[in-house]
Amino acid sequence: MRAVFLAVSHFQSHLRDSCVMVSTDNTSVVTYIQAQGGTHSQSLYLETRK
Incomplete structure (x- = not known):
């Protein structure tokens, strides 16, 4: 999840x-991304709260 966040953050302007x-x-x-969040994990x- 952190890798996805960092990649999207890096290319945010594009x-x-x-x-x-x-x-x-x-x-x-x-699963977490498809459900747009959740509390199972x-x-x-x-x-995601950071």
């Missing part, structure tokens, strides 16, 4: 008004 497709092999991150929840 991504404005764009649709972004994230490719990752981490099923927890995929406390570590992912805490990571």
